[in-house]
Amino acid sequence: MxxxxxxxxxxxxxxxxxxxxxxxxxxxxxxxxxxxxxxxxxxxxxxxxxLPGFVDIHTHGGGGATFTTGDADQARTAAAFHRRHGTTTLLASLVTAPAELMAAATTAYRPLVADGTIAGLHYEGPYLSQARCGAQNPAYLRDPDLDEISGLLDLGGVRMMTIAPERDGALDTIRLLVARGVVAAVGHTDASYEQVGAAIEAGATVGTHVFNGMRPIHHREPGPILALLDAPGVTCEFIADGHHLHDGTLAFAAHAVGAGRAALVTDAMAAAGMSDGEYDLGGQAVTVTDGVARLSVGGSIAGSTLTMDAALRRAVGAGLSIVDAARMAATTPAAALGFPDRGELTxxxxxxxxxxxxxxxxxxxxxxxxxx
Incomplete structure (x- = not known):
């Protein structure tokens, strides 16, 4: 005791x-x-x-190891790396890939979900926008297939899925996810304000790395960003590394939605905690220079090298109180995943x-x- x-x-x-x-x-x-x-x-x-242990609902790896290949040993290494940086609950985020790879990774990670190494899986793709795919592999992007999704969910362990609501069948997919107890997130999307509103009405409750991988705001077509920020039931992810978001944008967005709806995430890849160099993300080559990860071909920003303790420091440095930053790093993401037993010191x-x-x-x- x-x-x-x-x-x-x-x-x-x-x-x-x-x-x-x-x-x-x-x-x-x-x-x-x-x-x-x-x-x-x-x-x-x-x-x-x-502070409460951090809850990272969006991470692809760290410490030189990745979640994206389905290798359980690498997944344990990545989880241990993030735990040393204060993350006590995390989702292992996969990227857009063939259904066979997604199924193999989901099966391989079931023991890690069972023993608490990870809190579940996050499918970031493959039902995302071609126009806003970012570092997602465009060769594997596709419209939702309810049979494919049901088969993956039957394997167990899936906690959240990011989807672009403008794709054919997206709203039915969101309804299926919600019915199966999986958090539906909106991201990597070129959708209109109205299409995102329809996704929220269908049951989507998370905005994946809001501002990034989305159509930008325009005063005559507000698009997905304002639809997500203005939706009372939506938790908005923010990557607080100073590269994905300017500190002023982070502060504005956190003040706009409040700490009860703002979640810090890392979107970290294997290079987190490592030196600059060449890495892989979902089969695509990534070059890390001065701590910033970009696709080696095309230059799109490709995840981050962030840890949750660094994200917290960035949020405080941007002017947020330690109380609000702690809520954003732990309490709010825990609630977004439906974990009432953690995320706050009470x-x-x-x-x-x-x-x-x-x-x-x-x-x-x-x-x-x-x-x-």
């Missing part, structure tokens, strides 16, 4: 100074700011800041937390009540 004390604890509404938490059986069982009871296994956190929640120093750098990570 460790008791963590001498900490600044960030809750969904405030920062508690000189606070303490008791952890028992993987849960937060007590939280206080008065004098903590003395126990044999006290852990003095030295006045550092404690009694009864899972003891997933990250300890940050005065520079918001990771000092310690706890997952399920155990330091990693």
């Amino acid at each position: 460790p008791l963590l004390h001498n900490a600044r604890v960030v809750t969904p509404t405030e920062v508690l100074d000189r606070a303490w938490l008791r952890v028992e059986d993987g849960l937060i069982t007590e939280l206080g700011t008065d004098a903590p009871p003395s126990t044999a296994d006290d852990v003095d956190l030295g006045g550092h800041t404690v 009694v009864g929640k899972r003891a997933d937390l990250v300890v940050l120093d005065e520079f918001l750098a990771v000092r310690r990570v706890m997952r399920d009540g155990a330091f990693q």
Whole structure:
């Protein structure tokens, strides 16, 4: 029963100074700011800041390993890399690929879902816009096939799927996903404002890396960005690396939707945490220069080298409060995935937390009540 004390604890509404938490059986069982009871296994956190463990709902890899090939050993390596950066819950994001590869990866990752290494899979594709495909392989983009989707979902472990609502059959696909308990996300889309509105009405509840891979805003045709930002039931992902979004855009969007609808994501690829050089993303060559990943042919930005702790620091640097940034990094994405047991430091929640120093750098990570 460790008791963590001498900490600044960030809750969904405030920062508690000189606070303490008791952890028992993987849960937060007590939280206080008065004098903590003395126990044999006290852990003095030295006045550092404690946030809920980060929840990354969009990542393709990291630490030199990728989720996109279906290799379970690489997936474990990538998950461990992100855990060291404070991410205690993540989805393994696949990219546009043939159905056979998607099925093989889904099957290979079932044991990782079962043991909690990953919280599920995110299919980013293949039912995306040709015009806004970004780093998605255009050779495998296609219209939705309900039989194909049903077969993939039958394999288990799929938690979210990104789809372009203008593709033929997209709305029926969104309804099917929702009926099967899978989060439907809108992204990589050239859809109109009205088409995105129809997708939301059909049950879509997430905007995939909003602003990126989307038709830009025009005052006479607002397109998908404003449709997503203005929809009360939609969680909007933002890649806070300073390359995908200007800090001013990040701050504006977060203020516009509120921390309860804004989710920080990494969209990280294998190069996260690695040196510049040549990498692969879904079978396409990627060149990383000065930490920015781009397709070697065409130059389209290709995921990121971001980690969630760096995203949090970027959000705070853009002017967001630590309380709002913590909600965006943990509470809001956990809610978007339907995980009511985690994402905030309150009694009864899972003891997933990250300890940050005065520079918001990771000092310690706890997952399920155990330091990693």
